[in-house]
Amino acid sequence: MKHARRLLLASLLALSACEDSSPDPTPLPDAGAAADAGVPPGTPPGEPVPDAGTPTTNVPRFEHYIRRQPYPRMVLEVDGWGGYTPTASVADKLTKGLLGILDKESVEVRVDQAFPGKGKDHAWTNQELLALAEETGTLEVPVGTIKLHVLLVDGHSAMDTDQGRVLGLAFPWTHLVLFRQTMDTLCNKGSPLNPCAKAELGVWAHEVGHQLGLVSNGLAMSTPHKDETHGAHDASDTCIMYWAYEGSSGLADLIGLFGDAPNLGFDAACLADLDAVKNRP
Numbered sequence: 489m490k491h492a493r494r495l496l497l498a499s500l501l502a503l504s505a506c507e508d509s510s511p512d513p514t515p516l517p518d519a520g521a522a523a524d525a526g527v528p529p530g531t532p533p534g535e536p537v538p539d540a541g542t543p544t545t546n547v548p549r550f551e552h553y554i555r556r557q558p559y560p561r562m563v564l565e566v567d568g569w570g571g572y573t574p575t576a577s578v579a580d581k582l583t584k585g586l587l588g589i590l591d592k593e594s595v596e597v598r599v600d601q602a603f604p605g606k607g608k609d610h611a612w613t614n615q616e617l618l619a620l621a622e623e624t625g626t627l628e629v630p631v632g633t634i635k636l637h638v639l640l641v642d643g644h645s646a647m648d649t650d651q652g653r654v655l656g657l658a659f660p661w662t663h664l665v666l667f668r669q670t671m672d673t674l675c676n677k678g679s680p681l682n683p684c685a686k687a688e689l690g691v692w693a694h695e696v697g698h699q700l701g702l703v704s705n706g707l708a709m710s711t712p713h714k715d716e717t718h719g720a721h722d723a724s725d726t727c728i729m730y731w732a733y734e735g736s737s738g739l740a741d742l743i744g745l746f747g748d749a750p751n752l753g754f755d756a757a758c759l760a761d762l763d764a765v766k767n768r769p
């Protein structure tokens with residue numbers, strides 16, 4: 489079951505058909521997971537950011553997140569269900585971290601809307617989440633600004649199993665989801681070490697990493713570091729892009745390793761991939 493779940497997670501991120509390399513023919517149990525099927529790299533469905541006359545043809549969106557032009561500024565629009573808003577220290581660390589690894593003039597977290605949510609027992613299907621993301625990711629941003637949309641949700645993922653719970657998802661290329669209620673129930677909220685904030689930052693960084701094209705998720709690798717059995721993930725568990733860090737099985741390690749890690753926990757191999765696009769003339 490766990491393996492099937494990993495494949496399913498990977499399939500959400502599959503732009504280069506990660507599943508093709510897998511011998512496991514397990515059908516996807518969740519219809520929503522196929523939402524991005526058939527979408528070739530560089531031509532994402534739906535573009536909620538008003539087109540500012542930007543020449544996007546044949547340029548993958550992740551390059552626009554990484555490079556300075558034609559979008560010098562980046563906004564992370566956050567819509568919270570269940571009343572969730574980003575933890576202030578987390579938003580601060582994330583934006584500072586992204587400023588360090590992307591070529592942007594500014595990176596800003598903007599809380600747009602807070603919704604009542606679906607309740608603590610709701611099991612979100614991927615189809616529901618994608619529909620919700622497309623419906624709510626409507627914040628308009630100025631010309632020259634690229635937007636990445638973030639949903640914080642109550643309840644939990646319908647993909648959760650007894651073996652593992654999902655903490656985050658990324659839909660190519662515009663929306664990502666953080667299961668805040670799941671995180672908060674698994675970390676020790678009362679601890680002075682603030683493990684829930686570390687979990688939030690780590691999972692958020694991991695999902696942004698997928699939107700940036702990691703690992704081999706559209707973005708070319710400078711050196712081989714993809715975990716071939718886990719889709720768009722890093723072979724090294726010292727990188728935030730390791731597969732286990734978007735689920736409950738890797739949460740304790742994530743909290744222990746990445747709270748104040750430099751570069752948001754992206755290791756040298758991931759940074760080299762980003763730099764190759766960032767520094768390209």
Ligand SMILES: [Zn+2]
Pocket residue numbers: 694698720721729730731734
């Ligand atoms: Zn992942």
